[in-house]
Amino acid sequence: QLQLQESGPGLVKPSETLSLTCTVSGGSISNTDCYWGWIRRPAGKGLEWIGTIYYSGSTYYSPSLKSRVTISLDTSKNQFSLRLSSVTATDTAAYYCAGTNFYYMDVWGKGTTVTVSS
Amino acid sequence: QSALTQPPSASGSPGQSVTISCTGTSSDVGTYNSVSWYRQHPGKAPKLMIYEVTKRPSGVPDRFSGSKSGNTASLTVSGLQAEDEADYYCSSYAGNNNLVFGGGTKMTVL
Numbered sequence: 001q002l003q004l005q006e007s008g009p010g011l012v013k014p015s016e017t018l019s020l021t022c023t024v025s026g027g028s029i030s031n032t033d034c035y036w037g038w039i040r041r042p043a044g045k046g047l048e049w050i051g052t053i054y055y056s057g058s059t060y061y062s063p064s065l066k067s068r069v070t071i072s073l074d075t076s077k078n079q080f081s082l083r084l085s086s087v088t089a090t091d092t093a094a095y096y097c098a099g100t101n102f103y104y105m106d107v108w109g110k111g112t113t114v115t116v117s118s
Numbered sequence: 119q120s121a122l123t124q125p126p127s128a129s130g131s132p133g134q135s136v137t138i139s140c141t142g143t144s145s146d147v148g149t150y151n152s153v154s155w156y157r158q159h160p161g162k163a164p165k166l167m168i169y170e171v172t173k174r175p176s177g178v179p180d181r182f183s184g185s186k187s188g189n190t191a192s193l194t195v196s197g198l199q200a201e202d203e204a205d206y207y208c209s210s211y212a213g214n215n216n217l218v219f220g221g222g223t224k225m226t227v228l
Binding site for chain 1: 207
């Protein structure tokens, strides 16, 4: 059974880069049937799609975050990662990684909370 | 402001049916049959309940059903149970490799 687990710092300073990793178990990140995505939920707000990566390395980003987001794969570790640069308080949120066919997310990690504060 | 519009709240008594709407545009919901619905309990990860407008993943009860008309998709929960009290989100493909979510609906079981 596919399982995903997010990891990374829970506190990031304003203007710095947020970095999170998602470790995939129970399946290969090189599965050609699966895309891998990042989604967040700011406190008191709704879900927001951040971006998605395919096993080939092709990436797709939310237009509103595209200038600050990088998603990458590490097939040797069966992980994929999120980097969000120049963070502000509005980037404070619960961040989730997910396995997806691109159009919908069918397996989710438990999520990790990231606070942007000095 | 979210790309898809959902009512902020919905409620019903146990056993009743409740429908949540998700209104988009002709650029997303109205064009693509890639609408999905997620349920999220407090402190938990979202769970996929409906995909491709009407399909249920394995393990999701048939009390949950989806539909679409024009630019509006809907999720109906029949035979409401206490465990259905949660936040519900819709999502749609919006073309150009872009996904959009709704603002979420807080479902209360009275």
